[in-house]
Amino acid sequence: TAGITQAPTSQILAAGRSMTLRCTQDMRHNAMYWYRQDLGLGLRLIHYSNTAGTTGKGEVPDGYSVSRANTDDFPLTLASAVPSQTSVYFCASSEGLEGEQYFGPGTRLTVT
Amino acid sequence: GQNIDQPTEMTATEGAIVQINCTYQTSGFNGLFWYQQHAGEAPTFLSYNVLDGLEEKGRFSSFLSRSKGYSYLLLKELQMKDSASYLCAVMDSNYQLIWGAGTKLIIKP
Numbered sequence: 001t002a003g004i005t006q007a008p009t010s011q012i013l014a015a016g017r018s019m020t021l022r023c024t025q026d027m028r029h030n031a032m033y034w035y036r037q038d039l040g041l042g043l044r045l046i047h048y049s050n051t052a053g054t055t056g057k058g059e060v061p062d063g064y065s066v067s068r069a070n071t072d073d074f075p076l077t078l079a080s081a082v083p084s085q086t087s088v089y090f091c092a093s094s095e096g097l098e099g100e101q102y103f104g105p106g107t108r109l110t111v112t
Numbered sequence: 113g114q115n116i117d118q119p120t121e122m123t124a125t126e127g128a129i130v131q132i133n134c135t136y137q138t139s140g141f142n143g144l145f146w147y148q149q150h151a152g153e154a155p156t157f158l159s160y161n162v163l164d165g166l167e168e169k170g171r172f173s174s175f176l177s178r179s180k181g182y183s184y185l186l187l188k189e190l191q192m193k194d195s196a197s198y199l200c201a202v203m204d205s206n207y208q209l210i211w212g213a214g215t216k217l218i219i220k221p
Contacts, residue, residue, distance in 0.1 A: 042211030090154060097207040098142060103154035
C-alpha cells in the first residue's frame with residue numbers, strides 16, 4: 001500500500017509563477033489536509049477537506065487554493081508564488097476528523 | 113490565542129530515559145498527539161491521549177493532565193535511531209491540530 005504520495009519531491013519556482021502540488025492517498029480516508037513546515041515553527045494548516053466535495057480554510061490560507069473532486073486527490077495550487085511561500089509542504093489524511101493523521105513524504109518548494 | 117510549548121532541543125545518552133514535556137493552551141480539547149519526525153522525513157504517529165493518565169506503547173509512554181494543560185512523552189532504553197524531532201499537537205474544538213514547534217532529541221553514545 002502506497003499510503004500518501006506527493007509530487008514533486010522538490011521544486012524551484014520563480015516568483016509570480018503558478019504551481020500545483022499534487023497529493024494522492026489510497027486509504028479511502030475522508031479527511032485530507034495541507035500543512036507547511038518552516039524552521040522553528042510548528043506545522044501550520046493551510047487548507048483541509050473533511051470529505052470529497054468540501055474544503056475549508058486553515059490557519060494560513062492566503063495565496064493558496066485547493067479542490068477535492070474525489071476521495072483520493074487533494075491538489076494545492078499557488079496562483080502567483082511569492083518568496084515567503086518557500087517551505088516544506090506536507091499533505092496528510094485521516095479516516096475521520098478525530099483520528100491520527102498520516103503524512104505524505106513532503107514537497108520542498110523554493111520560490112526565488 | 114492558541115499555544116503549544118515544548119523545549120527546542122534535548123540531549124540524552126543511549127540506553128537512558130528521557131522525558132519531553134509539552135504544555136498547551138487551546139480553544140477546546142479533543143485529544144493530544146505525539147509524532148516523531150526524522151530529519152528530512154514526514155511526521156509519523158506515536159501516541160494519542162484524550163483522558164488523563166498514562167498510555168504505554170513499548171518503549172514509549174505518553175501522559176496527559178487536562179486540568180494542567182500538560183503532557184509528556186517518555187522514551188525508555190534510548191537507541192541511536194530515536195534521534196529525531198518529537199512533535200506535540202492538540203486537537204482543538206474544531207477538530208484541527210495545533211502543533212508545537214517540536215523538540216529535537218540528540219542521542220549520544
